[in-house]
Amino acid sequence: GVLGIKGLVVYSRYGGRELWRTGVGEPSTGLTRGSLELVPLGMEPIQGPVWDLLEDLLELTLPAMVERAPMSEESDVRIDGVSAAADRLRGEVRRAAGPRFTVLVHGETGSGKEIVAREIHRLSGRTGEMVSVNIAAVPANLLEAELFGSVKGAFTGAERSRRGLVTAADGGSLFLDEVGDLDLALQVKLLRFLESGEVRPVGSDQTRILDVRVICATHRNLERRVREGRFREDLYYRMAVAKIEVPSLRERIEDIPILRQIFEQEASRRDGLQISLWTAAAELRLMQHHWPGNVRELKQTVEVAMARASGGAIRPEHLPLGEPRPISQGSWETNLASFKRQLLTDVLTRNRGNRSAVARELGISRQALLYQLRKLNLTEL
Numbered sequence: 001g002v003l004g005i006k007g008l009v010v011y012s013r014y015g016g017r018e019l020w021r022t023g024v025g026e027p028s029t030g031l032t033r034g035s036l037e038l039v040p041l042g043m044e045p046i047q048g049p050v051w052d053l054l055e056d057l058l059e060l061t062l063p064a065m066v067e068r069a070p071m072s073e074e075s076d077v078r079i080d081g082v083s084a085a086a087d088r089l090r091g092e093v094r095r096a097a098g099p100r101f102t103v104l105v106h107g108e109t110g111s112g113k114e115i116v117a118r119e120i121h122r123l124s125g126r127t128g129e130m131v132s133v134n135i136a137a138v139p140a141n142l143l144e145a146e147l148f149g150s151v152k153g154a155f156t157g158a159e160r161s162r163r164g165l166v167t168a169a170d171g172g173s174l175f176l177d178e179v180g181d182l183d184l185a186l187q188v189k190l191l192r193f194l195e196s197g198e199v200r201p202v203g204s205d206q207t208r209i210l211d212v213r214v215i216c217a218t219h220r221n222l223e224r225r226v227r228e229g230r231f232r233e234d235l236y237y238r239m240a241v242a243k244i245e246v247p248s249l250r251e252r253i254e255d256i257p258i259l260r261q262i263f264e265q266e267a268s269r270r271d272g273l274q275i276s277l278w279t280a281a282a283e284l285r286l287m288q289h290h291w292p293g294n295v296r297e298l299k300q301t302v303e304v305a306m307a308r309a310s311g312g313a314i315r316p317e318h319l320p321l322g323e324p325r326p327i328s329q330g331s332w333e334t335n336l337a338s339f340k341r342q343l344l345t346d347v348l349t350r351n352r353g354n355r356s357a358v359a360r361e362l363g364i365s366r367q368a369l370l371y372q373l374r375k376l377n378l379t380e381l
Contacts, residue, residue, distance in 0.1 A: 006042030097123035107246030110296030128172025180220030
């Protein structure tokens, strides 16, 4: 053919996943293009305008082609991504959706915990709505009435009766976001509701039994809070009958191109922003970023970049990400120690210093972790 090849395989550059294949033949030297690796089959391609056009078309269209493609038997779960972490998450959501028991969703801020909760509710078959409340956003003195309702005159300012969010969720699901911020007094009342299904509004002596599926979420380390006496152990185990860990964006970096295109399309429909070409340098910058704000930060980054580019090509200077981390210099041992120190610092911070949790996350023994902490002078963290 005009390209001189017998076939082509396209892989995700950042996860190694095969995205597309056509033809047969022995693989030749791979070529990188943005987030893709192109491997010609049979022989090296004939370089020229036709090959350049094919590269451009694949880079533009392939992520959009695979973003909604079936990725596993869990493909009815509407969580986008081609990474192993996204696939695992879809499986956990599907398994948790059917039973009525309480689910605890844990993950970093911005990682998509509410999306997980909505999918659990959607797939559960419950006929009522999902009602959401952010525990951290409601003043502690008003939270009980917000959740369980109140009768007129129950407290200063209660000028009328309120049914509460738990009652509003009857027949559906109640999503308690940032449940780790719940104070101890209300933890007792939440535990009672989870065990009995009974609700008694503030100021009332009447109870009512409701049919509510509760889904809780937090970015906090609840096991550590239990040990510190800041969270009830019985409530924790009652909530964590099923526990889902939402991966950070750093754990699913190969999903960034797909998520980026989804956010572009949403911003175009919602705000009228023009979808632009991304330069290879801008794509690489997305892959290099640490993403402390996870998927939420990526979404905001894409929207800002589109607005700044005004329809032109998106370049690194359009991204609100600050300066990239400098490329290290020096010996192998120096750079390896620097990498280990940064990794351990990040994971220790995320797990609030819990050594056992850090060891589990890194897949090493606690003794090996303590040895590395001593070796790298990190024992004070």
